[in-house]
Amino acid sequence: MAVASRTRLRAILASWQRQPNIRAVIAIATASQKGGVGKTTLCINLAYSLARRGWTTLLVDTDPQGGVGLSLARSTRSKLGFYDFLSGERDLNKLVLPTRLPELQILPCGQYNACARRGWPVQEVPARLADLLRGAELRGVDCVLMDTAAGLNGMSESVVKACDYVILPQQAEPLAVRSVPHMLETLARFRAEGAGVKVAGILLTMVTMDSRISQKVVSELRAMLPADLMFDQNVPRLPSFLEASAMGVPVALLKKNPPPEAILFDQLAAELEQRAGLVLERESNQSYASLLD
Numbered sequence: 001m002a003v004a005s006r007t008r009l010r011a012i013l014a015s016w017q018r019q020p021n022i023r024a025v026i027a028i029a030t031a032s033q034k035g036g037v038g039k040t041t042l043c044i045n046l047a048y049s050l051a052r053r054g055w056t057t058l059l060v061d062t063d064p065q066g067g068v069g070l071s072l073a074r075s076t077r078s079k080l081g082f083y084d085f086l087s088g089e090r091d092l093n094k095l096v097l098p099t100r101l102p103e104l105q106i107l108p109c110g111q112y113n114a115c116a117r118r119g120w121p122v123q124e125v126p127a128r129l130a131d132l133l134r135g136a137e138l139r140g141v142d143c144v145l146m147d148t149a150a151g152l153n154g155m156s157e158s159v160v161k162a163c164d165y166v167i168l169p170q171q172a173e174p175l176a177v178r179s180v181p182h183m184l185e186t187l188a189r190f191r192a193e194g195a196g197v198k199v200a201g202i203l204l205t206m207v208t209m210d211s212r213i214s215q216k217v218v219s220e221l222r223a224m225l226p227a228d229l230m231f232d233q234n235v236p237r238l239p240s241f242l243e244a245s246a247m248g249v250p251v252a253l254l255k256k257n258p259p260p261e262a263i264l265f266d267q268l269a270a271e272l273e274q275r276a277g278l279v280l281e282r283e284s285n286q287s288y289a290s291l292l293d
C-alpha cells in the first residue's frame with residue numbers, strides 16, 4: 001500500500017486525540033459501509049462478553065431490519081423499541097428488554113414501519129439520541145452498544161455521530177484494502193462536522209484460515225494501518241456463528257463449555273476496555289482476593 005496513504009491515515013489519527021467523556025455512560029457504535037460483514041454478530045457476542053465482565057450493557061438495535069432481535073428471539077418483532085423512542089415514547093422502562101444476564105439489557109429496533117409512517121422530526125434525531133444515552137445513564141448503564149444498518153449515512157450516520165467510539169468490522173476480502181481509507185475519511189468528515197466520535201478499532205471479520213487471499217488481506221491491512229487502529233483479535237469465519245444465530249444465542253451459550261470463538265469476544269471486550277478507557281470503579285482501589293484464605 002502506498003506510503004502516502006499511510007501518512008494520510010496517521011494524520012487523521014493524530015487529530016483524534018482522546019477527549020474527556022462528559023457522560024458516565026460510554027456509547028459505542030458498530031458501523032460498516034457494506035452489509036453482511038458481521039456487525040450484528042459482533043454486537044450480540046461483544047455485548048454478552050461486556051456484561052459477563054461486569055459492565056451493565058444496553059444493546060440497541062438501530063437497524064430497521066431488526067437483526068439483533070431476529071438473531072435472539074423472533075418475538076421481539078412485535079415489541080416497541082428504538083424507533084418508538086425516536087418517535088415519541090420516552091419511557092425506556094417500557095422499551096428495554098431484560099435478559100437472563102442481569103447486566104445485559106436490549107432495546108430492540110421496534111416498530112420501524114409504523115414509526116416511519118407517522119414520521120419523526122429528522123432535525124431532532126441528534127437530541128433524541130442524546131436523550132436515549134442520558135436515559136441509559138439514569139438506568140445505571142455503563143456501556144451502550146449500538147448496532148447500525150449498513151452504510152455511513154442516514155440514521156447510521158446520526159448514531160455514529162452520537163457515540164463516543166465506533167468499531168469498524170471489516171470483512172477480510174480484497175475490497176477491504178480499498179474501502180478502509182474511504183471509511184476513515186468519512187469518519188474524519190463527521191469529526192470536522194463537530195462529532196466527537198473516535199475509532200475504537202477496525203476489526204477483521206470472516207477471516208478464512210485456509211484461504212490465502214483472506215490471509216493476504218489480513219497481512220496487507222495490518223501492514224498498511226497503524227497498529228493502534230486495529231484490534232489484535234480477528235473474527236474467523238466459522239459455522240458456529242451461523243449455528244448460534246439459528247439457535248438465537250451468543251456463541252458462548254451454544255455449548256456448556258464455550259468454544260474458543262466465544263472466548264475471542266472476551267479478548268475483544270478486554271481490548272475495548274483499554275481503548276475506550278473503561279475502568280470498573282472497584283478497580284481503582286482494588287484489593288486482591290487471594291486464591292487461598
Ligand SMILES: Nc1ncnc2c1ncn2[C@@H]1O[C@H](COP(=O)(O)OP(=O)(O)O)[C@@H](O)[C@H]1O
Pocket residue numbers: 032034035036037038039040041042067205206207235236237238239241242245
Ligand atoms: N465469523 C463468522 N463466521 C461465519 N458466519 C458469520 C460470521 N459472522 C457472521 N456470520 C453470519 O453471516 C451473516 C451476516 O452476519 P451479520 O452479523 O448479520 O452481518 P451484518 O450485521 O454486518 O449485516 C449471518 O448469517 C451471520 O450468522
Ligand SMILES: [Mg+2]
Pocket residue numbers: 039040041063067147148
Ligand atoms: Mg446487521
